[in-house]
Amino acid sequence: MFAPSRRKQRRVLPYRVAFWLTMALIATVMYLQRSPIGLDGDPQSSEGLEITREASADVLVVLDYKAIRASGESFETRDWSAVWINIIEQEVGPVTIATPQSLSQQSLSAARVVILTASVANQINDALLPTLRQWVLDGNLLVVDQPEGRLREAFSANGRAGSRRGQQITFARDLPNPFHAQLQEMPLSTSYVGSTAARNDATTLLAIDGAPAIYAATIGTGTVVTIDFNLGEQLVALQQGKPTARFAVKAAARPESSTPSTEDLVLDERLRGASVPYADLLERFIVYGVLMRYAPLPAFWQFPNGAKGAVILVHEDSQLGDGGGWMLEHETTFGAVSTLLTTVDAGLTSEGAAQINKRGGEVGLLWRLASSPAEVREPVGMGRFKPVARPIDLATQLKALKATLPVDFVRSTRTLDGWWSESWSGPFETMAANGIRIDTSYGLRSTSGFAFGTGLPFLAFDSRGMPLGVREMPVIVPAQAIAGPSLEELLRISAEGHHQALTVSMDPALFADFPDAERFEKWLAMFQSVQDAEHVMTSALRFDTYQRNRRAGSIRSRLVERAPLPENARSSATAPNHQGTVLRISAEAKARNMFIVVPQNLGERRFLIARQGAKRVQGELLSTAAVTEPASIVGFELRRIALEQGFNTIDIYYH
Numbered sequence: 001m002f003a004p005s006r007r008k009q010r011r012v013l014p015y016r017v018a019f020w021l022t023m024a025l026i027a028t029v030m031y032l033q034r035s036p037i038g039l040d041g042d043p044q045s046s047e048g049l050e051i052t053r054e055a056s057a058d059v060l061v062v063l064d065y066k067a068i069r070a071s072g073e074s075f076e077t078r079d080w081s082a083v084w085i086n087i088i089e090q091e092v093g094p095v096t097i098a099t100p101q102s103l104s105q106q107s108l109s110a111a112r113v114v115i116l117t118a119s120v121a122n123q124i125n126d127a128l129l130p131t132l133r134q135w136v137l138d139g140n141l142l143v144v145d146q147p148e149g150r151l152r153e154a155f156s157a158n159g160r161a162g163s164r165r166g167q168q169i170t171f172a173r174d175l176p177n178p179f180h181a182q183l184q185e186m187p188l189s190t191s192y193v194g195s196t197a198a199r200n201d202a203t204t205l206l207a208i209d210g211a212p213a214i215y216a217a218t219i220g221t222g223t224v225v226t227i228d229f230n231l232g233e234q235l236v237a238l239q240q241g242k243p244t245a246r247f248a249v250k251a252a253a254r255p256e257s258s259t260p261s262t263e264d265l266v267l268d269e270r271l272r273g274a275s276v277p278y279a280d281l282l283e284r285f286i287v288y289g290v291l292m293r294y295a296p297l298p299a300f301w302q303f304p305n306g307a308k309g310a311v312i313l314v315h316e317d318s319q320l321g322d323g324g325g326w327m328l329e330h331e332t333t334f335g336a337v338s339t340l341l342t343t344v345d346a347g348l349t350s351e352g353a354a355q356i357n358k359r360g361g362e363v364g365l366l367w368r369l370a371s372s373p374a375e376v377r378e379p380v381g382m383g384r385f386k387p388v389a390r391p392i393d394l395a396t397q398l399k400a401l402k403a404t405l406p407v408d409f410v411r412s413t414r415t416l417d418g419w420w421s422e423s424w425s426g427p428f429e430t431m432a433a434n435g436i437r438i439d440t441s442y443g444l445r446s447t448s449g450f451a452f453g454t455g456l457p458f459l460a461f462d463s464r465g466m467p468l469g470v471r472e473m474p475v476i477v478p479a480q481a482i483a484g485p486s487l488e489e490l491l492r493i494s495a496e497g498h499h500q501a502l503t504v505s506m507d508p509a510l511f512a513d514f515p516d517a518e519r520f521e522k523w524l525a526m527f528q529s530v531q532d533a534e535h536v537m538t539s540a541l542r543f544d545t546y547q548r549n550r551r552a553g554s555i556r557s558r559l560v561e562r563a564p565l566p567e568n569a570r571s572s573a574t575a576p577n578h579q580g581t582v583l584r585i586s587a588e589a590k591a592r593n594m595f596i597v598v599p600q601n602l603g604e605r606r607f608l609i610a611r612q613g614a615k616r617v618q619g620e621l622l623s624t625a626a627v628t629e630p631a632s633i634v635g636f637e638l639r640r641i642a643l644e645q646g647f648n649t650i651d652i653y654y655h
Contacts, residue, residue: 044395046432048466051085052102056554056588057094058297060111061085064100064119068465071119074245076191080232081117081145082467086459087235088115090280091287093300093550103128108135112557113295115143118232122148129154137220139559141295145227146193155217156226157202161194164209166229171207174293175285176635179497183285186278187268189237192229202226205290214290223294231286232465238279238453240460240472241265241442243424247463251422257373260420262442263451271451272444273484277498279453281634288599288636296602298557298585298650300550301595302456302499306629306640309494309535312503312543313338314440316366316479318416321347324508325356332359334527336537341366341414341440344392344400345376357406362541364412365401367394367441369427372419394430412540414475415441425468428460432468438544440503443475448484450476455500457547471547473540476500479507487526491533497634501543502535549590557585565653566611566623580655581605587650589643598652600630600637605654607639612650626650 050065061084071079088095098107100123108114108131116124121144124132129150136142147156166188172180192208199217205225206214213229242265243249251260266272291297303310313331315338317324325340337360342348344365353363368374370391377389398410413436420441421427431439439460442452457471477487485493487504494500504526511520530537538546563582587596600607612626631640641650 044393044433045426045429046468047429048462048464048468051082051097051467052099053095053097055094055096056556057092057096058112058295058555058557059088059092059115059291060096060098060107060113061088061115061117062098062100062103062120063117064123065466067119067123071465075237075243075247076189076233076245078233078463078465079119080230080236080461080465081119082459082461082465083232083235084115084117084145085467087283087286089551090302090456090458091283091299092297092555094552094554105131108132111140112297113141113143113291116145116147116151118146118230121146121151124149124151126150133219136222136224139221141223141225141291143225143227143291145231146229147226155219155224156228157195157199157212157215158197159193159228160196163191164194164211166190166192166208166213169206169208169213170210171204172285172289173203173205175289179281179285179634182276182278183281185270185276186282187238187270188234189242189267190230190234195228205293206285214286216290216294225290225294231282235279235282235453236461237267238271239458241424241452242267247424249420249422249424257419259372260422261418261445262415262420263418263444264420265424265442266444266451267453271449271453273447273449274451274453275449275485275489275493277450277454277456277500279458280456280498280500284634284636288633292599292636296559296583296599298555298583298587298596298598300553300555300587301597301631301640302547302550303501304536304546304591304593306595306642307534307536309491309499309533310501310543311491311530311535311537312440312473312501312540313537314341314364314414314475314503314505314540315339315508316341316414316416316505317508318343318346318366320509322349322352322355324348325352325361327506327508328356328359328361330524331527331537334531334537336527337361337539337542339364339412339539339541341412342401343368343416344397348401348404350404350406353404354406362412362539363401363405363410364414364540365394365397365410367397367413367415368392369415369419369421371421372415372417374416374419394434398434409435411435411437411544413439413441418443418445423463425460425462428468428470428472429462431470436470438540439470439472440475440505440540442472443478443503443505444484445478446480446482448477448481448486448490450474455502457501457544471544473501473503473543475505476502477504479505479510488529491529491535494535495533497632499633503540546591549594553590553594554588555585555596556587557583560584563653565655566609580608580653583652583654585648585650585652587643587648589645589648592645594643594645595640596643596650597631597633597638597640600639602654608653608655610639610641610650610652612641612648623651
């Protein structure tokens with residue numbers, strides 16, 4: 001045998017190289033067809049909104065969005081003044097929102113309570129101070145949040161001890177137990193301003209570590225309340241969760257994935273399985289225990305039909321398709337409706353969606369979040385050759401779901417399995433860009449309770465402190481809860497004063513995969529428990545619509561001293577000359593089944609009677625007696641009154 005000559009080898013070499021390159025290319029193509037290269041998604045995102053309101057309202061909140069954007073770069077130094085929007089809209093309803101540029105004498109004169117947020121703490125000029133002081137002297141309430149400069153000199157303690165991180169709330173004036181003890185147990189993420197000397201005429205209303213954190217001073221017939229701690233940071237950390245200093249979410253170690261989930265946002269381990277909604281407790285103390293202490297206000301009740309709370313029913317389905325709506329058939333027999341959250345690949349058809357809509361149910365998106373274990377990807381390429389794959393984004397998933405629905409919108413979402421992003425506010429920004437109004441992604445996978453300090457929908461923020469057009473409503477009872485308070489216990493806690501929306505998640509596939517008569521009977525018994533606790537059962541969309549009606553309504557009121565009492569009330573009155581105090585209210589209810597609440601007492605004066613539909617006929621004031629019923633929120637006693645849809649005039653008499 002003769003070895004090939006070198007010349008022949010050189011002639012053959014290019015063909016060998018070409019052959020093996022071709023084989024490598026074929027192998028690469030086959031591999032890429034089976035395992036495409038993954039591309040990162042480029043999700044849409046929305047910047048925060050400069051929310052302003054010109055509502056007919058008793059409360060005026062002043063915000064400077066430019067100052068909010070320019071505030072500190074870390075979570076603890078960021079200005080969270082916009083939480084006041086959520087506080088007032090949640091607890092009262094309508095609110096007027098102004099900026100330093102739009103604040104005027106006219107807007108001041110129309111309000112009974114003005115809140116100067118921390119974003120304007122050092123922007124009150126010398127010309128406006130006398131106007132504010134006179135407005136307070138006339139009997140109104142001014143709230144100054146972490147004041148600085150001239151504002152602090154005029155109305156607050158000196159603040160010379162500087163800022164300190166808070167450890168515990170140690171005192172809350174006139175907040176009855178068990179709520180007082182509960183507030184003292186709330187985990188803190190806030191700082192407070194210490195002073196070398198208290199204001200001499202101030203009354204401490206809330207203390208942190210023994211130092212006054214909220215206090216009030218009387219000026220003329222009005223009052224100035226100082227909030228001397230970072231209320232915004234505390235509420236955002238509780239509700240939306242506390243990220244790293246630079247707004248990243250650090251995932252806990254999990255065997256299945258290193259992707260963050262909403263569980264990683266919980267402020268403190270003590271909140272896991274919590275039976276107290278700490279954020280709402282703090283907000284309600286501020287509204288009912290502070291604001292209404294000095295400026296008695298009417299407020300829209302938070303639940304339709306005067307109910308003590310609400311149970312929001314959501315069902316998550318990624319496999320049953322049309323079968324995922326079977327639970328709604330049973331729910332409608334109890335007068336309830338629910339939200340079916342479905343993935344786009346679950347198999348829901350137009351016919352199935354139409355049946356859900358016909359029964360009054362809602363279809364929302366169970367979102368397969370990009371860069372999470374739940375994501376789905378679509379191949380990209382030319383013809384049959386698709387060597388890369390990119391995540392299917394939220395907009396595409398929404399478009400696919402809308403194509404099966406009898407309505408042209410999707411308002412509710414939840415991320416599948418509660419996965420989140422390394423960006424603290426990123427998913428919310430994507431939701432806002434796609435028209436989502438209510439999200440239920442927050443919650444723990446196997447533990448019930450108020451891990452995020454609330455069951456009520458709260459306004460979400462971006463990392464610059466700007467509000468987004470999305471509200472988060474955490475799941476309080478997950479589908480497979482094995483720890484935490486039971487639904488029955490949560491209903492009792494809500495009915496006895498915390499008045500909550502309890503979002504309950506149920507997986508329709510659990511019954512299909514593991515038929516369990518005991519589990520089914522327990523589910524049916526839930527409806528009786530909800531009715532016994534006087535809670536309504538509804539869907540996420542319907543509850544959100546009711547809250548939007550509360551915010552879109554109007555409430556105006558004024559106090560009239562030494563007003564003559566109605567003839568039928570004089571025999572029981574102890575005031576001289578049959579005179580008393582009247583809280584005169586005009587309110588517009590945007591929907592049926594709305595109620596307002598008013599304080600049971602005004603200091604030493606007690607509720608006497610309510611008259612509705614007051615109008616003058618030939619110089620005489622005519623009205624009819626209004627039916628009222630007792631109510632309370634975190635121990636503060638109220639009277640609740642039903643409204644007619646449209647405009648209402650009501651006089652509340654105290655003596």
